[in-house]
Amino acid sequence: DDYITSLETAGVPADVNAKTAFWINAYNALTVDLIADTWPVKTIQEIDGGQVWRTRRFIVAGEKLTLDEIEKQKLSAKQEPRIHFVLNCASVGCPPLNAAAFSGKELDRQLNFAAKSWLLGAGVFIDRESKTLTLSTIFNWYAPDFTDTDTEEIAGVDVRLQASIKYAAQYLPEHDQEWLRAGGYDIQFKPFDWAVNATQ
Numbered sequence: 001d002d003y004i005t006s007l008e009t010a011g012v013p014a015d016v017n018a019k020t021a022f023w024i025n026a027y028n029a030l031t032v033d034l035i036a037d038t039w040p041v042k043t044i045q046e047i048d049g050g051q052v053w054r055t056r057r058f059i060v061a062g063e064k065l066t067l068d069e070i071e072k073q074k075l076s077a078k079q080e081p082r083i084h085f086v087l088n089c090a091s092v093g094c095p096p097l098n099a100a101a102f103s104g105k106e107l108d109r110q111l112n113f114a115a116k117s118w119l120l121g122a123g124v125f126i127d128r129e130s131k132t133l134t135l136s137t138i139f140n141w142y143a144p145d146f147t148d149t150d151t152e153e154i155a156g157v158d159v160r161l162q163a164s165i166k167y168a169a170q171y172l173p174e175h176d177q178e179w180l181r182a183g184g185y186d187i188q189f190k191p192f193d194w195a196v197n198a199t200q
Contacts, residue, residue, distance in 0.1 A: 004033050008059040018104025020083075023074040025101050027067060028088050030058050032097075035090045035196060043194040044090045077145040081167060082111040084142055085118050092193040093137065095122075116171040124168050126176055131185040137192040139164045155183030 007026055013019045031044075034056065038047055048055040053068040060070070077083045086102070088094045095118040102110050125134040139146075139161065148163035157165060169177045179185075 001033075003029055007061070010061050012061045013104065015104050017107040020075065020080065021102035021104050021107050023070055024083065024086055026060050027070045027075070028086075028097055030060075030067065030070075031088060031090050041196060043196055045194050077142060078147070080111075081142075081146050082115050084138055084145065085115045085123070086111065088197075090196055092195045092197045093190075094197070096197070112171075119168050119171045124172065124176075125190070126179060128179065133165070133180070133185050133187050134190050135161075135164070135168075135187065137189045139168070140189045152181075153183075154181060156185070157183050157187065161187060 007029070010022070013022055034047070034052065035041065035044060041047065044052060053071075054066050057064040057066055065074070071077075071087060075083050075087075085095050086098060088097050095114060098110060098114060123136045123138070127134070143160050143164050146163040146167045148166050150166055154162055154165060165180055169180045172180070
């Protein structure tokens with residue numbers, strides 16, 4: 001509660017990494033606090049008719065902002081796609097909360113750790129026997145945020161998903177990277193689980 005209150009008058013850091021860490025921490029804390037204040041709920045979508053990201057406003061650094069505005073205006077996933085691997089929507093389908101708050105000095109290491117952990121555990125599923133790649137729905141929703149400077153195409157893969165797959169591959173073991181870049185597989189998306197990630 002003290003942290004949430006402190007956000008109202010907090011100053012946004014000038015350093016780019018510290019600023020990114022500030023907004024990630026604010027987003028995640030506000031989401032957890034929102035769930036705590038409306039408990040019990042089975043899913044965050046029960047709040048405000050599933051529009052809570054656009055309806056609820058929170059005061060952060062003197063501005064009244066929605067969660068959607070924090071994600072899309074204060075944080076730029078096009079410049080830093082790893083943001084999608086650390087923002088938590090209080091749902092099983094979202095990446096888990098980091099064990100510690102993000103900091104400017106540790107941001108790159110923390111983002112890399114979060115990306116690798118989540119992609120290996122829940123973001124990417126490879127079935128070599130059936131030649132099927134199953135991706136988190138996050139890659140479908142936010143495909144345009146993943147950019148690609150590698151011009152080599154992945155055979156048989158939708159152009160819209162090429163950059164997403166190449167981006168995810170860099171965090172996976174080498175044999176998985178090779179498999180993903182070789183192409184020739186079907187792609188499906190794991191249904192998003194909106195259940196609140198509570199212990200009960």
